[in-house]
Amino acid sequence: MNQINYNWTIDSIMEIYNKPLLDLVFQAASIHREHHDPNKIQVSTLLSVKTGGCSEDCAYCPQAARYFTDIETNDLLSVDQVKAAAERAKKLGSSRLCMGAAWRSVKDNADFDHVLDLVKTVYDLDMEVCCTLGMVSEQQAQKLADAGLYAYNHNLDSSEEFYKEIISTRGYEDRLKTLENVRKANMTICSGGIIGMGESVEDRCQMLLTLAQLDPQPESVPINALVAVEGTPLEEQESVEIWEMIRMVATTRIVMPKTTVRLSAGRTNMTKEGQVFCFMAGASSIFAGDKLLTTPNPDIFEDLALFEKIGITVQQPYEKHAKPTQDQNRIYDEADQVKWSRPDHVIEANEKYKALAKEKRAELNHSKPS
Numbered sequence: 001m002n003q004i005n006y007n008w009t010i011d012s013i014m015e016i017y018n019k020p021l022l023d024l025v026f027q028a029a030s031i032h033r034e035h036h037d038p039n040k041i042q043v044s045t046l047l048s049v050k051t052g053g054c055s056e057d058c059a060y061c062p063q064a065a066r067y068f069t070d071i072e073t074n075d076l077l078s079v080d081q082v083k084a085a086a087e088r089a090k091k092l093g094s095s096r097l098c099m100g101a102a103w104r105s106v107k108d109n110a111d112f113d114h115v116l117d118l119v120k121t122v123y124d125l126d127m128e129v130c131c132t133l134g135m136v137s138e139q140q141a142q143k144l145a146d147a148g149l150y151a152y153n154h155n156l157d158s159s160e161e162f163y164k165e166i167i168s169t170r171g172y173e174d175r176l177k178t179l180e181n182v183r184k185a186n187m188t189i190c191s192g193g194i195i196g197m198g199e200s201v202e203d204r205c206q207m208l209l210t211l212a213q214l215d216p217q218p219e220s221v222p223i224n225a226l227v228a229v230e231g232t233p234l235e236e237q238e239s240v241e242i243w244e245m246i247r248m249v250a251t252t253r254i255v256m257p258k259t260t261v262r263l264s265a266g267r268t269n270m271t272k273e274g275q276v277f278c279f280m281a282g283a284s285s286i287f288a289g290d291k292l293l294t295t296p297n298p299d300i301f302e303d304l305a306l307f308e309k310i311g312i313t314v315q316q317p318y319e320k321h322a323k324p325t326q327d328q329n330r331i332y333d334e335a336d337q338v339k340w341s342r343p344d345h346v347i348e349a350n351e352k353y354k355a356l357a358k359e360k361r362a363e364l365n366h367s368k369p370s
Contacts, residue, residue, distance in 0.1 A: 008212050008255055013205040017251045021243065025281045028250035031257050032282040041307060042096070042260060042285040042315040044130065045089035049077045049118060050101035050111075057350045058157075059166040059233040060197060060226055063102040066350075068357035069231035076101070076114055079121050086122045092300050094288055095317040097122050098130035098153060098190075104170065105135035108335040112140070116147045123148030123326065128317050130190060135174050137336035138181045145185040146327040151220065152182040153190040159206035162199045164345060166234075171341035179214065188219040188321060192262070195248055196226035196240035204248060212255045219321065220285065221259050223248050225266025231357070233349040239266070242274035246281050253282025260285050260320065272306050279312070 016024065032038060052073030054063045062069035077085075086097045099118060106112055115133065122129045131144060132153035144152065157163060160172040175191075182189055193207045211218055225245055228237045245266070252261050262285035263278050270278075288300045307314065317323075 004217065004258065005255075006213055006215055006217075008209055010202065010206055010209055013209055013212075013251065013255055014202060016254055017201060017205055017247055021247065024247065024250045024254075025277070028253040028282045029280050032253050032284070035258050036260075036282075036284050038279075038284075039312050040284065040315045041279070041312050042262075042320075043094045043288050043303070044096040044098050044128075044262070044285060045085075045094040046098045046100060046287045047077075047082065047085050047089075048074075048102075049082060049099045049115070050075060050103070052102055054102040055104050056169045057167060057347070057354070058169075059347065059350055060194060060229075062229040062232055064232070066354040066357060067231050067233075068353075068360045069229055076111060077118075079114075079117055082118050083121050083125070086125050086127055089288070090125060090127055092288070093304060093314040094127070095315055095319075096128035096130055096150070098132060098151075098287075100132045100153075101134075103134040105338075105340055106133050106137070106140045108140070112143075116143060119144060119147040119149050120326070123324075126317055126323075132190075135170070135178045135338075135340050136181055137338045138184055139332055139336045141178075141181045141185040141187065142330070143332065145187050145324065146330050148324055148326045149187055150321070150324055151188040151190045152178075153220075153222070154178045154182070155192050155194070155222065155224075156207055156210060157193045158197065158199050159203040160210070161206070162197075162203040164343070165199075165347065166197055166350075168343055168345055168347045168350060171343050174340050176210075179218075183214075183216075187324070189214070190220040190222065190262075191218045192220075192222035192224065192252075192264070194224040194226050194265070195244060196237060196266075197234055198237060205251070208252055208255050217256045217259055219260060220262055221252055221256060222262040222264040222285075222287075223252060223283070224264040225269065227265050227268075231353070233347075233353045239269045242270055242277070245270070245274070246277050249278045249283045250281035262286065275306070276310055279310075 053065050062071045128150040130151040163172045225240050261283045263283040
């Protein structure tokens with residue numbers, strides 16, 4: 001049985017990544033079968049419960065308020081809206097609902113209280129509940145856990161070095177601190193990244209090294225291919241080739257053998273054969289639904305038809321980890337006084353697109369009838 005290795009080096013991970021592809025996939029598939037049922041897929045549905053208006057400057061994200069994109073913003077969804085979405089997702093085979101809100105960090109206010117109610121609502125449907133809400137303090141993480149949250153998603157995105165090339169409004173250490181706070185609340189961690197943003201292979205492997213050195217390693221690692229969105233600084237980036245996705249999935253599987261590797265954003269640009277190749281290489285989870293927050297995603301019925309053709313069944317809720325226990329009686333201290341970092345560097349491309357967005361909004365306002 002393959003044991004967990006916390007002593008990887010960047011050189012050892014890059015050596016794995018650069019193996020001949022068929023050797024790499026064979027090794028990954030062999031390890032995958034030691035720890036996972038190769039004929040089961042965990043299906044998660046990603047639901048944007050608050051879209052747009054984010055204060056961050058992530059170069060890939062259409063939800064950043066500073067860029068000019070065509071996404072429709074919305075305030076927090078109601079309990080009834082989320083419940084209906086969760087019931088539909090469960091009916092179609094999803095074992096987990098992941099709710100995303102376009103926030104820099106969680107604030108201790110009525111909006112957060114509402115999110116806690118959303119978590120409790122989905123928990124009562126016997127679905128795994130995941131949230132991605134930005135940075136969270138220890139107490140905020142504990143409140144989410146007490147509401148019944150199963151997993152918290154907080155992606156590292158890339159290596160610490162390349163992170164500075166795409167985001168200037170928060171620090172990498174804040175990502176790691178949030179993951180630490182989540183773990184202290186005994187929730188499972190979902191953390192991965194995006195490839196195709198212009199990073200090097202070494203950046204990809206460095207991200208995996210950082211995740212692999214977490215003890216315990218994340219229960220879930222989503223691998224996203226950049227979906228270039230018009231109006232964002234990365235709008236001109238070309239799509240990654242399927243071979244790069246396969247290599248990234250396989251390397252993740254070898255480095256973190258017990259982790260669930262999720263094939264995430266970018267599946268609309270992959271053939272069905274390419275996706276199956278990723279499953280063979282160790283991916284055992286997908287995000288379902290027609291959108292991943294704001295970007296396109298394959299129709300769930302297409303996914304289910306593919307699963308039937310290749311003999312895969314969907315995983316039921318709580319197969320990997322027990323259902324969390326809610327705690328409605330915990331007494332909390334005063335709100336945490338957390339100061340998240342504000343790096344002082346400037347990313348020229350991000351500033352350029354911020355200025356372009358300002359010009360376009362001014363043009364629109366000028367053209368509106370008085």
